[in-house]
Amino acid sequence: GENVEQHPSTLSVQEGDSAVIKCTYSDSASNYFPWYKQELGKRPQLIIDIRSNVGEKKDQRIAVTLNKTAKHFSLHITETQPEDSAVYFCAAWDAGNMLTFGGGTRLMVKP
């Protein structure tokens, strides 16, 4: 089955700086890659997603890039704000019709 690795596990940045979280996947047939943000005690919420026919997608301060050849995708957050502090999960939808999640990245934005 699919294996998704996520790095780093924790990330601390200063407010206004950029944050980058990287994920690799193992199943070359995976074709859908969502990113979820989860605040403490809350539900995971979709923040951005990308399909395998696209290399990059942007939504205001958030962008995702996908390299199908290398089988990795990244989340980029620019101009970080304290409210961006949360745990971020990447995921990959594989040929087995299953969404496999990475281990999560705890992002801390210091004011």
Added chain:
Amino acid sequence: EAGVVQSPRYKIIEKKQPVAFWCNPISGHNTLYWYLQNLGQGPELLIRYENEEAVDDSQLPKDRFSAERLKGVDSTLKIQPAELGDSAVYLCASSVTSGETQYFGPGTRLLVL
């Protein structure tokens, strides 16, 4: 539009007791998922329903866990008997169909004493 609804939000039981979780997906969503989330980890799929059919339950510990989605809408996940290691958050999610965006409910936090 209402999101995915789950109840109860919290449950504390003693080991060997039964427990049940309920999920109401977003209206019109045919696919329903149950996930287990341990502290500090990503969600792990337990079972996926396409309408009322369980199409992927390979990760469900069938000796003690069961699930149903009788009319293809609401779903119930049951554990009987519960063990200490079952303490976790049980998340329900739904999507229009498989492979589309999944929307999560708030989860049920289970503590087994």
